[in-house]
Amino acid sequence: MIVRIATEGQYELPDGIHDELNQLDNRVVAAVEADDESAYRESFAALLDFIRGRGTVLDDTDLRESDLIVPPPDLTLVEAEAEFTGDGLLPD
Amino acid sequence: MAGTSGRFTTIIKAKISKLLDRAEDPGETLDYSYQKQLELLQNVKKGIAEVVTSKKRLQMQADKLQQSVVKLDTQARQALSAGNEDLARVALERKQLTQTELQSLDSQVQELEAEQQKLIESEQKLRTKIESFRTKKEVVKAQYSAAEARVQISEAATGVGEEMADVGLAMQRALDKTEDMRARANAVEELEAAGTFEDLTALGSGQDDIDRQLAELTSSSQVDDELAKMKAELGSGGSAGQIEEGQA
DSSP states (O other): EEEEEEETTTEEEOOOHHHHHHHHHHHHHHHHHHHOOHHHHHHHHHHHHHHHHEEOOOTTTTTOSEEEEEETTTOHHHHHHHTTTOOEEEEE | TTTTHHHHHHHHHHHHHHHHHHHHOTTTHHHHHHHHHHHHHHHHHHHHHHHHHHHHHHHHHHHHHHHHHHHHHHHHHHHHHHTTHHHHHHHHHHHHHHHHHHHHHHHHHHHHHHHHHHHHHHHHHHHHHHHHHHHHHHHHHHHHEEEHHHHHHHHHHHHHHHHHHHHHHHHEEEHHHHHHHHHHHHEEEEHTTTTEEEEEOOOTTTHHHHHHHHHHHSSHHHHHHHHHHHHHHHHHHHHHHTTTTOOO
């Protein structure tokens, strides 16, 4: 599975990590919904670390599309909240 | 994959896909999409240049403020030696305000430096992908049937398109930050124009107003500490004998 961290790059992750990735993602969503700054920072960092740690960087000549795209690492909580209300980085 | 992935990742993915769909005109030839890729590369270069320009401007401001810090420190010492403690205090208040601005400018310069490096890397990555796309396009055209070639090339074009969207996003974020800093740099320039960081000998009629602003902006306890320290230094130098018993 190929995961892109937006503004950073693509990583190829082994099969079978989907559930773990999903749990990490859910934690970020929960933190955003709770408007909890420290939980957001911590959970988003954990998600990014997981992708960087378990994945291998995709070669620059590889033209495959990503299966998942994670928002930019410098995304603020306010931006993340806007993302869920459809008003975010990219228009709905 | 639907239903199994969390929303945080899927939202962005869906939006980028949508962006690509919108950009993709079936009537466009692949050679034309290669031209568009090259155009975006040029834009990224312009974006980098813009970040560099803003960074240089901030660096120049920082250099100026650094000179002001040295000057104000000297003036505080001179004022104190001459027994004018009030003037020394004003100079130290200004020095502290200037130092605070300087720290903020320094961290902004570092942030822009990081943005610049990131954009340079993004530009190189995109350049590599585009070159890879060009090669693949030629090979596939030569080796595959028209229908197969069409599928293969359009998959590759989608991959490059995703990279283009991502570089576009990186550039937008970098330029937004640059814009914020530019606004701040303008504010600092206004303060400069008002004489806030200037040396005391240049103080004009606006003095009262500036002093009031300074009093609001600076921490007086820090100024007190520095003033006391300066007194002690000058005292131990022998010119002002009243601090023989130290600060206690």
